[in-house]
Amino acid sequence: xxxxxxxxxxxxxxxxxxxxxxxxxxxxxxxxxxxxxxxxxxxxxxxxxxxxxxxxxxxxxxxxxxxxxxxxxxxxxxxxxxxxxxxxxxxxxxxxxxxxxxxxxxxxxxxxxxxxxxxxxxxxxxxxxxxxxxxxxxxxxxxxxxxxxxxxxxxxxxxxxxxxxxxxxxxxxxxxxxxxxxxxxxxxxxxxxxxxxxxxxxxxxxxxxxxxxxxxxxxxxxxxxxxxxxxxxxxxxxxxxxxxxxxxxxxxxxxxxxxxxxxxxxxxxxxxxxxxxxxxxxxxxxxxxxxxxxxxxxxxxxxxxxxxxxxxxxxxxxxxxxxxxxxxxxxxxxxxxxxxxxxxxxxxxxxxxxxxxxxxxxxxxxxxxxxxxxxxxxxxxxxxxxxxxxxxxxxxxxxxxxxxxxxxxxxxxxxxxxxxxxxxxxxxxxxxxxxxxxxxxxxxxxxxxxxxxxxxxxxxxxxxxxxxxxxxxxxxxxxxxxxxxxxxxxxxxxxxxxxxxxxxxxxxxxxxxxxxxxxxxxxxxxxxxxxxxxxxxxxxxxxxxxxxxxxxxxxxxxxxxxxxxxxxxxxxxxxxxxxxx
Amino acid sequence: xxxxxxxxxxxxxxxxxxxxxxxxxxxxxxxxxxxxxxxxxxxxxxxxxxxxxxxxxxxxxxxxxxxxxxxxxxxxxxxxxxxxxxxxxxxxxxxxxxxxxxxxxxxxxxxxxxxxxxxxxxxxxx
Numbered sequence: 073x074x075x076x077x078x079x080x081x082x083x084x085x086x087x088x089x090x091x092x093x094x095x096x097x098x099x100x101x102x103x104x105x106x107x108x109x110x111x112x113x114x115x116x117x118x119x120x121x122x123x124x125x126x127x128x129x130x131x132x133x134x135x136x137x138x139x140x141x142x143x144x145x146x147x148x149x150x151x152x153x154x155x156x157x158x159x160x161x162x163x164x165x166x167x168x169x170x171x172x173x174x175x176x177x178x179x180x181x182x183x184x185x186x187x188x189x190x191x192x193x194x195x196x197x198x199x200x201x202x203x204x205x206x207x208x209x210x211x212x213x214x215x216x217x218x219x220x221x222x223x224x225x226x227x228x229x230x231x232x233x234x235x236x237x238x239x240x241x242x243x244x245x246x247x248x249x250x251x252x253x254x255x256x257x258x259x260x261x262x263x264x265x266x267x268x269x270x271x272x273x274x275x276x277x278x279x280x281x282x283x284x285x286x287x288x289x290x291x292x293x294x295x296x297x298x299x300x301x302x303x304x305x306x307x308x309x310x311x312x313x314x315x316x317x318x319x320x321x322x323x324x325x326x327x328x329x330x331x332x333x334x335x336x337x338x339x340x341x342x343x344x345x346x347x348x349x350x351x352x353x354x355x356x357x358x359x360x361x362x363x364x365x366x367x368x369x370x371x372x373x374x375x376x377x378x379x380x381x382x383x384x385x386x387x388x389x390x391x392x393x394x395x396x397x398x399x400x401x402x403x404x405x406x407x408x409x410x411x412x413x414x415x416x417x418x419x420x421x422x423x424x425x426x427x428x429x430x431x432x433x434x435x436x437x438x439x440x441x442x443x444x445x446x447x448x449x450x451x452x453x454x455x456x457x458x459x460x461x462x463x464x465x466x467x468x469x470x471x472x473x474x475x476x477x478x479x480x481x482x483x484x485x486x487x488x489x490x491x492x493x494x495x496x497x498x499x500x501x502x503x504x505x506x507x508x509x510x511x512x513x514x515x516x517x518x519x520x521x522x523x524x525x526x527x528x529x530x531x532x533x534x535x536x537x538x539x540x541x542x543x544x545x546x547x548x549x550x551x552x553x554x555x556x557x558x559x560x561x562x563x564x565x566x567x568x569x570x571x572x573x574x575x576x577x578x579x580x581x582x583x584x585x586x587x588x589x590x591x592x593x594x595x596x597x598x599x600x601x602x603x604x605x606x607x608x609x610x611x612x613x614x615x616x617x618x619x620x621x622x623x624x625x626x627x628x629x630x631x632x633x634x635x636x637x638x639x640x641x642x643x644x645x646x647x648x649x650x651x652x653x
Numbered sequence: 654x655x656x657x658x659x660x661x662x663x664x665x666x667x668x669x670x671x672x673x674x675x676x677x678x679x680x681x682x683x684x685x686x687x688x689x690x691x692x693x694x695x696x697x698x699x700x701x702x703x704x705x706x707x708x709x710x711x712x713x714x715x716x717x718x719x720x721x722x723x724x725x726x727x728x729x730x731x732x733x734x735x736x737x738x739x740x741x742x743x744x745x746x747x748x749x750x751x752x753x754x755x756x757x758x759x760x761x762x763x764x765x766x767x768x769x770x771x772x773x774x775x776x777x778x779x
Binding site: 147149150151152207233234235261342365366414415416418419448473475477506530532557558 | 700701702703704705706707708709710711713714
């Protein structure tokens with residue numbers, strides 16, 4: 073018997089497989105399953121746009137409806153990737169317009185998107201529904217106007233932390249009056265003011281609108297108007313939360329917020345005038361997510377808010393919350409899964425707030441479901457890290473940034489090796505780790521020994537020698553993304569673990585000790601890796617073998633060397649038959 | 654990167670009408686901008702990209718206040734340079750602050766630390 077089930081049955085079974093991981097697995101079972109699966113895969117996720125190319129995508133998956141692409145390496149968020157490096161979505165859009173006219177969704181992260189791309193999307197996909205751009209750049213509000221004007225069936229326009237050239241707010245007026253399908257609009261990252269009447273009419277004719285995140289330019293006085301038009305909102309982001317104090321504005325706001333019975337998620341709150349804060353207290357007990365990370369609200373007000381949020385699962389906040397505020401979180405937010413504390417004044421060495429390691433220890437003790445932490449602070453100790461690890465072995469993501477590079481345990485002046493070691497030893501399901509402070513090769517030995525589920529690791533100003541890198545590359549079985557800056561790691565560990573790199577998505581190393589010659593060797597030895605040397609200081613064709621490279625980005629690929637590199641990027645080992653230097 | 658120190662290099666910015674405009678006005682309406690700053694040499698001490706605060710957030714939270722004074726205006730105004738994405742934004746905000754509107758034409762110029770008059774817009778905004 074060659075077939076146990078008819079194709080239709082298998083296809084039906086496959087339709088229940090939603091994750092890319094599961095679909096990848098079934099396609100490896102046998103050739104017929106591979107064939108069947110590829111014809112019915114609707115959603116594709118490409119974690120590194122240069123790992124494949126449009127042709128490879130199209131050849132394998134002819135019926136794609138939704139695509140997600142990521143471009144630049146993560147460290148691009150911190151200005152470590154020079155402008156012009158790459159990540160252009162243009163060629164992808166051109167090919168997809170040609171081959172996938174029924175495409176419905178495009179989600180991009182850290183990619184360069186031009187206005188022309190947005191126009192092509194608007195005009196090329198008749199049934200286009202979802203556009204999500206996270207940390208993207210390269211486009212202006214003209215591109216948004218093209219989307220608004222052309223996408224008749226748009227459901228989602230989600231712009232998060234994008235750098236948009238803001239020519240005017242007029243783009244919003246391009247949504248036609250017949251357009252009523254909007255479900256999500258996130259324009260928080262835009263600067264210029266949109267026509268309020270256009271916004272008002274858009275909200276009024278969008279009965280399915282569940283997510284609305286306004287930009288800073290929408291005044292507080294207008295919020296109640298919008299909320300009254302959309303009481304069905306589930307997620308809402310305010311604009312600037314400031315106005316002259318007026319009882320009329322205040323009471324309208326109170327009424328409007330209480331009218332939103334389904335509201336679970338709040339954000340925005342730029343330029344807060346504290347007198348207006350109580351206006352949203354009525355929704356606090358229903359909130360599952362609260363993002364106050366752009367709000368300059370100080371402690372007593374902040375504590376008052378969080379102490380009412382009994383159902384909070386995600387909290388993003390500035391360090392104005394201080395240890396006292398975090399104690400309040402620990403007491404109140406028993407359902408908390410994720411905490412992110414950002415620095416209010418990251419570039420000043422002296423503390424401007426009373427936030428220490430104690431706040432984090434407190435939350436780790438009081439919040440049993442806490443899984444994900446991002447915490448910026450100015451001091452840390454091994455004993456605090458050990459407490460956190462023992463309190464919360466269920467942590468899956470732990471990112472700690474001590475502002476001063478190489479800062480030791482502030483109590484003992486020792487490195488923080490033991491503390492982070494305790495984290496990886498106790499938190500057996502840890503998938504993501506970012507470390508800071510004074511760290512020796514020891515911590516990497518702990519990581520290599522214990523962090524078996526670790527998927528992504530970020531290291532800065534740490535380690536003593538190649539041994540550190542070797543521990544990580546040889547020990548972390550699940551490691552897919554590794555990013556390193558300013559560490560004394562060199563050629564030995566990299567070359568000794570070359571084959572490991574093929575099992576990973578990518579490795580970034582900047583301001584380390586990897587020599588140009590080692591990069592060449594690696595590129596020559598490993599044809600399935602792109603070993604990109606990024607160096608703006610030197611001419612990449614006259615650099616000497618023993619010189620350390622400025623930046624290095626290595627990723628596995630089936631697409632070969634990319635064709636859009638600027639002159640400060642060179643892929644090693646591929647062109648060396650022409651350039652033996 | 655070399656454009657990091659933009660705010661700290663400029664000591665004084667002045668906005669004035671284009672020179673030789675008509676000949677009827679002997680005095681240009683001038684706007685003076687002085688960096689108020691935040692006291693610390695922050696960007697000079699930290700390594701690039703450290704601490705790892707993403708550039709979107711960095712732009713939103715850091716403030717670089719500039720005091721703006723204009724000839725004939727009764728009081729000074731303060732404006733945060735970091736809240737603008739580029740020169741066009743910035744110039745538009747200055748127009749709005751002083752109610753200049755479309756009728757008034759001017760060329761923004763500033764005086765750098767060498768005492769030379771420089772045309773605003775040559776140095777990359779960042």
